[in-house]
Amino acid sequence: MNQTALSSFIWSVADLLRGDYKQSEYGKVILPFTVLRRLDCVLASTKADVLKEQAAREKAGVDPHQFLLRKAGQGFYNTCPMDLKALLGDQDHIRQNLYAYLQGFSPTARDIFERFEFHTHVERLAKANLLYLVTEKFANIDLHPTRVDNARMGHVFEELIRKFAEISNETAGEHFTPREVIRLMVNLIFIEDDDVLTPGNAVVRTVYDPTAGTGGMLSVAAEHLLAHNPAARLTLHGQELNDESYAICKADMLIRGQDVANIVAGNTLSDDGFPAKKFDYMLSNPPFGVEWKKVEKAVRAEHEGKGFDGRFGPGLPRVSDGSMLFLLHLVAKMAPVVNGEGGSRFGIVLNGSPLFTGGAGSGESEIRRYLLENDLVEAIIGLPTDMFYNTGIATYVWVVSNKKPAARKGQVQLIDASSFWQKMRKSLGSKRKEMGDAHIAEVTRLFGDFAEADLATVLDADGKEVARHVLRAGEAEPAVPAGGKLKRAPLSRRFRNEAFGYTTLTIERPLRDDAGTVIKFEKGKQKGQPQPDSALRDTENVPLGEDIRAYFEREVLPHAPDAWIDEAKSRVGYEIPFNRHFYVFEPPRSLHEIDEELKAVSTNIMKMLEALAE
The missing domain is CATH 3.40.50.150 (Vaccinia Virus protein VP39)
Known part of the structure; x- marks a missing residue:
């Protein structure tokens, strides 16, 4: 049974619950029963050995716990003589027998059902005369790992959770x-x-x-x-x-x-x-x-x-x-x-906010500063939008390490994988795109090789994409069909850590009276110095490594000769403007080209109208 069929089969239990349970409550029954049946199937082959071992150890007056774990071959066991299928043999006492079966699990497994508040729903199902029918449904599903491996079982749980979340508007x-x-x-x-x-x-x-x-x-x-x-x-x-x-x-x-x-x-x-x-x-x-x-x-x-x-x-x-x-x-x-x-x-997967939110001195900027100045960020990979079930926003994978290889020391790699996706056959919540195996392999290679690369997109004469190529440094560009063109955009880039840092300068200008005379402080440490005019206050961000005085004289003084820097307010900040580093300017079409296209469209419209009038 494949994953979709299995999920649909389990989902059919909802037909039994309809009316007695709200749709938003289906998961509270179906999820714990699915887990229960999974554990039941896992223990089936060792059930007889466990019961035999328990009897022998209890007769000898020995705590059987460790011995039962060994016999079960798992990190849990169940000492109840019944299993889910055996419970079906006594319909009148299904509730009591199910409780006895749950109590037979070892403590670590019992905790799972306590987290689900399973007993509450067993009582509710029993009062609605549904407990036997639901138990019967699950007892007839084979969820043994040889039939449904752990990976597929994980997919089943995730699909069920997604469905329940959508129904309950979560x-x-x-x-x-x-x-x-x-x-x-x-x-x-x-x-x-x-x-x-x-x-x-x-x-x-x-x-x-x-x-x-x-x-x-x-x-x-x-x-x-x-x-x-x-x-x-x-x-x-x-x-x-x-x-x-x-x-x-x-x-x-x-x-x-x-x-x-x-x-x-x-x-x-x-x-x-x-x-x-x-x-x-x-x-x-x-x-x-x-x-x-x-x-x-x-x-x-x-x-x-x-x-x-x-x-x-x-x-x-x-x-x-x-x-x-x-x-x-x-x-x-x-x-x-x-x-x-x-x-x-x-x-770690993060949205775009941690890359740039917060100016110099803010908590976010200080966190980025700590990571970059301690050389912990290896790479940041931009993912396609519409990749997650609950949001369509842009997301980024940060790779952080305190054991960088020598080649990566002092550097950060940015990879724009936002175009590495394929459309899903069916949307799941907000998820409309997925990364294929080839996409994952390419991003992994770019990271593993610490390579700089461009993405070359080949377009035909009609502007339709016909091929894509990842070009490393020094590799030749692909051939372009007649009348077509090649669009080249950065895909993977390397930067020194300090490239993301800057110093925020507070630029002050003097306060003047109505006659234009500079007003100065009359007391204190600043006596005789001009008072700043808060209305004219401004800030400038100077990249780390650039001479601040030279920047000030070049960029500020020509426009405001009376300005000065308030050194006490200078702050070092860090931001990672990811998209800016991958932006490629495309010049707009010429007015002549647009005009010719409009003329051609107008001519076609006139011909169509004339044809209709005949």
Whole structure:
């Protein structure tokens, strides 16, 4: 059964719920039952052995927990003699027997259903005489990993969540990231580490997602690494605020054999689930443009009380958007580099705001300043619009590392992958575009090679695109058909860190009386100096590395000979004007060309009218 068919089959349960449940409540039944059936199928082959082992250990007066885990071959087990199919044999006692079955799970698995508040809905289904019918539906679905692997199961959960979110008018897809975006991010954080990707190299690495959602990023990271190096051992860590997403993530980690103690519930910003831990690799897609007012007290207390010993030392962004707090959180979780060993790399998806919001001295600018002056930003990749389920805005992947290769030291790579997409056959929420495997591979190569390149688009005589080519430095341009042309635009560029910095100068001019005489201070330290006129005050941004006095004499004094710089107000700022570096000016068509086209159109219209009059 393919993913779509499986999702449709599970979705058919909604037909049973209609009338007794609102559409917005379907997920509260279908999601936990899907997880329950998945766990039920996983344990089926070892059920008899587990029950036999339990009886033997209890008879010997020994705590059976560790023995049962070993027999189950999983990080969980169930000691109830029944399974979902067996429950169907006693319709009159389905409620009591289902409770007994749930109670038979080991504590880590029971917590999953408590997060779903599953007992509440079991009672509600029983009162509506629906519990047996719903249980029967799910008991007849085979969700064993040999039939539905972990990757497909993850897709199923994500599709169901998206559907429920759309129905209930919630933000569709806020709990997960499109798989192709995750694959790109995973490629980017692993590509420079040969020791991890080399087959047979038994490395041990940690991966962390502070906004884990249903665990998609962690799962794809694990699958990617093990596909390249089956000997590698990954331990996955995550934290998630939403209880339902946390429950699904925890169930997935249980089946993968991961230690579910490493999946923590709670708000990452106010209650760090791993306060003393550092990680080798990290991935995150924090919510875009969501205010952090609820955790403001805790975040400000850490910023002011701990400074750079805490997570938010460099600065705090405005309360209306907390995405840069997650960026700082990940920086604080980077493993240190010791004698050239260790270090971390992470990828985070952000909207355009963190690139440029906030002037010199603002929290956002200070955060960018900290990252760039400490040479932590490896690359920023602009993604196509309409890539995410809940928004069509432009998004960017930041690749941040404290173990840059020598060639990257002191530099940042910008890659404009906004044209690397293909149209989806069917839109999913706001998602209308997807990156194909070839697109992901090309961006990965550009990053891995630290290459500068242009995108050359070949157009035919009618202006229709016929081919695209990625041209590295020194490569020959492709041939152009007769009457056609070649459009060339930057695709990948490298910049020194300081290229994004500037000094904001406050330019003052003297206050004058009605006669035009300069008014001066009469007291204090500034006695005898001209008073500034706040109405004439202005600012100038001077690129870092440029002589400020020379700039002032060249750009300001010729226009305002009486101006001066208020040195006390000078501030260093950083911004990354991503789009400006990839903008290509296209001159407008000549007036003659437009006029000739209008004449041709007018002539055609007149001919059509004449034909109608005949």
